[in-house]
Amino acid sequence: MIPGLIHLILGLAAAPLLLSVINRTKALFAGRVGQPWLQPYHDLAKLLRKGAVYSTTTTWVFRAGPMVSLAALLAALFLLPFGGTGAVLSFQGDLLVFVYLLGTARLALVLAAMDTGSPFEGMGASREVWVSALAEPALLLGLAAVSREVSSSSDPGVSLSYLHQQMTPAAWVNSGVVLSLVAVALGVVLLAEAARVPVDDPTTHLELTMIHEVMILDHGGPDYAFLLYAAALKLWILAALIVGVVLPSAVGVPVLGELIALAGVTLVAVVVGVVESIMARLRLMRIPQLLIGASSLAALAFVLERQGGGLLR
Amino acid sequence: MTHVLEGALVGVILTTLAMLGSMRWQVGLRAMAVQGFMIGLVPLFLLGEDGGFTRAVVLAAFSITAKAFVYPWLLLRALRQTPLREEETPLIGASPSLLSGVAILALAFWIGRAGHLEPPQPLPSPLVLPVALFTMLAGLFIICTRNRALSQVVGYLVLENGVYLVGLAIAQESPLLIEMGSLLDVLFAVLVMGVAIFHIGRTFDSIEVDQLSTLKD
Numbered sequence: 036m037i038p039g040l041i042h043l044i045l046g047l048a049a050a051p052l053l054l055s056v057i058n059r060t061k062a063l064f065a066g067r068v069g070q071p072w073l074q075p076y077h078d079l080a081k082l083l084r085k086g087a088v089y090s091t092t093t094t095w096v097f098r099a100g101p102m103v104s105l106a107a108l109l110a111a112l113f114l115l116p117f118g119g120t121g122a123v124l125s126f127q128g129d130l131l132v133f134v135y136l137l138g139t140a141r142l143a144l145v146l147a148a149m150d151t152g153s154p155f156e157g158m159g160a161s162r163e164v165w166v167s168a169l170a171e172p173a174l175l176l177g178l179a180a181v182s183r184e185v186s187s188s189s190d191p192g193v194s195l196s197y198l199h200q201q202m203t204p205a206a207w208v209n210s211g212v213v214l215s216l217v218a219v220a221l222g223v224v225l226l227a228e229a230a231r232v233p234v235d236d237p238t239t240h241l242e243l244t245m246i247h248e249v250m251i252l253d254h255g256g257p258d259y260a261f262l263l264y265a266a267a268l269k270l271w272i273l274a275a276l277i278v279g280v281v282l283p284s285a286v287g288v289p290v291l292g293e294l295i296a297l298a299g300v301t302l303v304a305v306v307v308g309v310v311e312s313i314m315a316r317l318r319l320m321r322i323p324q325l326l327i328g329a330s331s332l333a334a335l336a337f338v339l340e341r342q343g344g345g346l347l348r
Numbered sequence: 349m350t351h352v353l354e355g356a357l358v359g360v361i362l363t364t365l366a367m368l369g370s371m372r373w374q375v376g377l378r379a380m381a382v383q384g385f386m387i388g389l390v391p392l393f394l395l396g397e398d399g400g401f402t403r404a405v406v407l408a409a410f411s412i413t414a415k416a417f418v419y420p421w422l423l424l425r426a427l428r429q430t431p432l433r434e435e436e437t438p439l440i441g442a443s444p445s446l447l448s449g450v451a452i453l454a455l456a457f458w459i460g461r462a463g464h465l466e467p468p469q470p471l472p473s474p475l476v477l478p479v480a481l482f483t484m485l486a487g488l489f490i491i492c493t494r495n496r497a498l499s500q501v502v503g504y505l506v507l508e509n510g511v512y513l514v515g516l517a518i519a520q521e522s523p524l525l526i527e528m529g530s531l532l533d534v535l536f537a538v539l540v541m542g543v544a545i546f547h548i549g550r551t552f553d554s555i556e557v558d559q560l561s562t563l564k565d
Contacts, residue, residue, distance in 0.1 A: 211351070212351075212354060212355060212358050216358075323443050324369060324442055324443055324446070327369070327443050327446050327447060328365075328369055328446060330450075331365055331369070331446055331447075331449065331450050332362075334450045334453070334454075335358075335361060335362075335365070335450075335453060338453055338454055338457045339358070339475070
């Protein structure tokens with residue numbers, strides 16, 4: 036319980052720092068210095084001090100969007116194990132709740148974007164839903180593959196915390212192939228869900244090519260701060276999820292597990308930065324191929340395990 | 349040892365999925381070469397026991413040379429001399445092909461699941477038969493749905509890789525000479541198909557097999 040709470044606070048505090056890690060990695064590749072490490076926090080503080088302006092065509096749906104979105108992600112953070120110990124909350128089948136909490140956050144955002152009546156935001160909302168509909172099978176199949184891999188029939192039930200605690204170095208020795216396939220699939224899901232290159236470009240300023248950014252054009256002040264913070268939190272959640280179910284951080288030594296998990300999350304951010312530096316954005320019509328490819332990898336991982344513990348024997 | 353074998357078999361699945369999910373001939377040829385290498389490694393693990401080690405090494409060496417280097421080189425040589433710059437217009441597109449590949453994978457694992465098909469000797473890994481079935485079915489799928497001669501040759505080689513895997517799994521005692529003979533057969537088949545691609549390309553300025561229907565009159 037206590038370590039779970041510490042991890043919760045750590046996630047809440049350190050999430051914007053991941054954006055800095057990505058930014059610094061990109062700056063390193065481009066030969067620049069990069070923005071200060073604490074810049075995302077300054078941005079958030081600045082936005083929170085401002086007042087919000089609401090268009091008269093919008094309704095309560097628009098105002099509720101950022102709050103519901105952030106609340107759903109906070110709830111997802113409660114289910115997320117970290118550093119070898121369980122999450123604050125864990126129960127049988129909480130992986131599905133986790134996936135649908137991410138879906139709720141997205142739904143609130145999409146509805147708020149549609150509520151403005153702006154054609155650009157509607158387009159962004161449509162693309163966001165399209166991309167995440169393709170990414171969801173990969174996420175669910177990946178989690179299902181890991182569940183089948185580490186659990187046996189005598190187990191009481193599978194939760195994210197349970198999966199995390201089974202992820203010992205021995206699990207990698209037994210089923211490294213499955214876990215690496217799942218890691219790649221979940222990595223692609225992270226790039227798609229967190230709206231990073233090659234699916235979406237967070238730095239673009241042309242409405243026609245944006246996906247996530249165009250949906251939040253009409254939000255300002257504290258609402259925008261909520262959305263920025265929610266985006267950072269989502270990145271942290273997905274990175275911690277990959278680290279949690281794939282990286283063997285359940286080593287049994289208290290502080291070591293946390294250090295491994297932190298290093299893993301940072302590594303994920305660095306990889307995102309590297310991908311963003313060396314790759315161009317994909318053509319919109321290529322995105323389904325990438326995501327279906329990720330789903331196929333996850334399905335392959337699932338089928339390999341279905342072989343009756345073939346890889347474990 | 350089993351881990352390396354299973355890694356190679358998963359590599360075979362991944363390269364087949366890459367061929368299904370891509371319409372570019374560069375990807376197809378490269379994936380074919382990598383797959384040939386992975387398939388070539390398999391005899392080392394399947395035939396290694398009871399004094400058959402020399403045979404396994406000889407077979408692996410010949411397989412890798414043929415499948416990973418000679419076939420891709422022959423096809424590449426045939427392609428260099430053909431006008432081939434157009435996009436493929438397949439019967440089934442890239443994403444549906446990939447999804448079909450996953451369906452075929454599930455089917456193959458269901459048919460070849462442990463205790464369902466019993467090989468004469470126990471296999472070192474329960475993955476061998478499902479992967480062999482998947483490779484055969486996927487090769488057949490590629491032959492049926494692609495309309496460029498090169499893709500069909502690649503499909504044929506994938507199918508042949510599957511047959512080779514089944515042969516290794518079921519007939520572990522078959523003499524070296526027979527294995528060599530089948531490798532030689534495929535080598536000549538690829539040679540002939542390379543020449544055929546070259547002539548089709550010369551005659552029709554394209555290697556789409558749909559064009560062959562203009563041969564009628």
